[in-house]
Amino acid sequence: MARMPSFVKKGGTLLSTLPLLVVLGCAGDPSEHPTVVALKSEFALQRVEKPFADPSESSAKLSAKPALTEPKGAVPLLPSGQEDFVAGELLVKYRGVKVEEGFELLRSRNPHFDLKGAIEKFKENPYVEYVQPNYLHKITSLPNDPILDKQWYLRNTGQEYLYEDGFTVQKKRAKRGADIKAEKAWEFFNAYHDGKSEAVIALIDTGVDFDHEDLAGRFWINEKETGVDESGADRRSNGIDDDGNGYVDDWRGWNFYSDSLEAENDPSDVHGHGTHLAGIVAAVSDNGTGVAGVGRGTKVMALRASSSKGELTLADVLDAIRYAVENGADIISMSFSMTKYSEIEHLAVKYAAEQGVVTVAAAGNDGADIVHYPAGYEEVIAVQASDQRDERWKLSNYGSHIDIAAPGVAIYSTLPARSYDAWSGTSMATPIVSAVLGTMKALYPTLTAEELKERLLSTADDVDWKSPKHALKLGARRVNYYRALAEW
DSSP, X not given: OOOOOOEEEETXXXXXXXXXXXXXXXXXXXXXXXXXXXXXXXXXXXXXXOTTSOTTTTOSOSSOOOXXXXXXXXXXXXXXXXXXXXXXXXXXXXXXXXXXXXXXXXXXXXXXXXXXXXXXXXXXXXTEEEEEEEEEEEEOOXXXXXXXXXXXXXXOXXXXXXXXXXXXXXXXXXXXXXXXXXXXXXXXXXXXXXXXXXXXXXXXXXXXXXXXXXXXXXXXXXXXXXXXXXXXXXXXXXXSOTTOSSOTTOBTBEEOOTTOOSOTTOOBOSSSHHHHHHHHHHOOSSSSXXXXXXXXXXXXXXXXXXXXXXXXXXXHHHHHHHHHHHTTOSEEEEOEEBSOOXXXXXXXXXXXXXXXXXXXXXXXXXXXXXXXXTTTSTTEEEEEEEOTTSSBOTTOOOSTTOOXXXXXSSEEEEETTTEEEEEEXXXXXXXXXXXXXXXXXXXXXXXXXXXXXXXXXXXXXXXXXXXXXXXXXXXXOXXXXXXXHHOO
């Protein structure tokens, strides 16, 4: 697999870095340079892990995970009154170190850790390229009650639905045809698919319910970690990294959540959000129960990076992106967001793009022209939510940075414990787009990431938003599943 070169930004131009000996006047690991070590000592910082690094070398946690309840006097896991980063933690990229060699996650032992002061001093060090807090992403959905016709986004017949404006609940009638044209898309896929090729959609989220009856057989399985080894032991639990990818017994994905008490090779859902997204992508069709997933010829790679509260640290997201890229994902679906731009996260999605992986992310639910990340990075397909009338959902973010719209209101899907419900949010719109892309890849396996993206956007529907004002607030056209498969 080709490797992405590292870069250093000078005067607005990205230039490939020279060897450490030339750039820095020394050789070796810049994280161990005396000036860097002195900074770590000054702020009582120690390495926790190296996110995004090759797991066989340095991705494992290098110090004990913090307890869910911190000891008295320790830095709390989250800052008081502000939950957009993990208190006492820094992410650092060193100059001259390639992206795939990883970043460094540092945690302070000082209960009075000066985050701002530490960042300022690290930025002054010539061996440091980027330094930032360990930001928190948050999932982007809102629970909602089921509507009359539960999966209107697959086939909208103009049915009645319930609308809540915050004060009253009203009955409204949907706009006939305001859907993604799923039935025609499925017919086209069934007629022309070779029955063999599949696409893998990595779902970085809260985990999935592997036991849900409507998701049976819909998950990616790491075949090299299944069956029995030479000694007759089950590879799923033999404690051996059978495929040499740096993750032991990762037969159905991985749990990256740093503070998790669950097994690292068990990405089971702890919230419900991830199971809901998995059902949107890949719920079993024609099985006489539940709902129908959007995707065809697709499997979900379950990558848990979230706490039970729906919060994902940037460090865990970085590791999940790297895992998806290195283990065969075609699409990475990210239904979470933050308002902070991260140079380090941007490097990670650039790396995914360089390896031919399509990244898709939710635009956020502020109802405003606000850029959220990772959706705001140029390489990522930014998805906003439309409603039953082909209008922008009232809480969906909008703006010129949006690439495409997809239904995101009252989306009925799977939940843990074999249940179902309708949720709303750009979180729900995102896996619809990911599923369309995955089906395109399964039908046309030779299409590149750029070709998939171009085809998706060029075949989307122009929607009448009633006025230029509404059009501006949408920011993008609505996905058309059938045209994405059948037209080019």
